[in-house]
Amino acid sequence: MDKRVVKTRHLIYQAFAAVLKEKGYSKMTVEDILQASGVSRSTFYTHFRTKEDVLSSISEGIFHHVFSHSLTVEETHDFSKSSIFEYSHLLTHIFYHLHDEKDLITAILASSSKDAFLHDMRLHVMPIVERLINDKLVKSLDVPADLLKNKVCEDFVLSVVYWFENGCVESPERIKDYFFSMNT
Structure with a gap:
């Protein structure tokens, strides 16, 4: 996998975990993940459609x-x-x-x-x-x-x-x- 893709996904995963701890899953939004990760909206949507996709990707990785x-x-x-x-x-x-x-x-x-x-x-x-x-x-x-x-x-x-x-x-x-x- 391209190093940029790995880095971007890592930033999104870290942001997801941080926002999850802070707000909980039900109150978390894609915007929260974007803010915490510093990743642009278009970059996020290149990799994921929803926060559910991020969770699924994290779960699959684990x-x-x-x-x-x-x-x-x-x-x-x-x-x-x-x-x-x-x-x-x-x-x-x-x-x-x-x-x-x-x-x-x-x-x-x-x-x-x-x-x-x-x-x-x-x-x-x-x-x-x-x-x-x-x-x-x-x-x-x-x-x-x-x-x-x-x-x-x-x-x-x-x-x-x-x-x-x-x-x-x-x-x-x-x-x-x-x-x-x-x-x-």
Whole structure:
């Protein structure tokens, strides 16, 4: 991606996060984002149509990285020697990435954009949930398969929401343990 595009998007994302913390999502306008970012209206509209598009782009960026199967040495953690098929490590890795975006995710979860963000999270976590169920790493209940998938997915989302609503004071490993305790 062109360096100018990266820089512009970064300015818009930073402004979005700042305005989100200050005003909340429902009161935020594109004009607020423009003022905070210093980006011109025409430049903004070259990249996004609405504030919802900005949120969607931010969410996609977070989830693309968080739910990627790349296990490399990173600033806050190192799972480079782990296998993506070790689900305990994979989930811990996901929780570390969510924690790395703590300020932004906390602001999103405290705003009216929470539902849209959690919807996107559910879409991204569902393939992992399906693998956990297929590999019998979560408790099999005598319920329809779709109900079990949704239950396990909601347990993941509930774990994330609990963690962020309580200031992320517990470690990613502990949150992973809570998730597995609810499902094994």
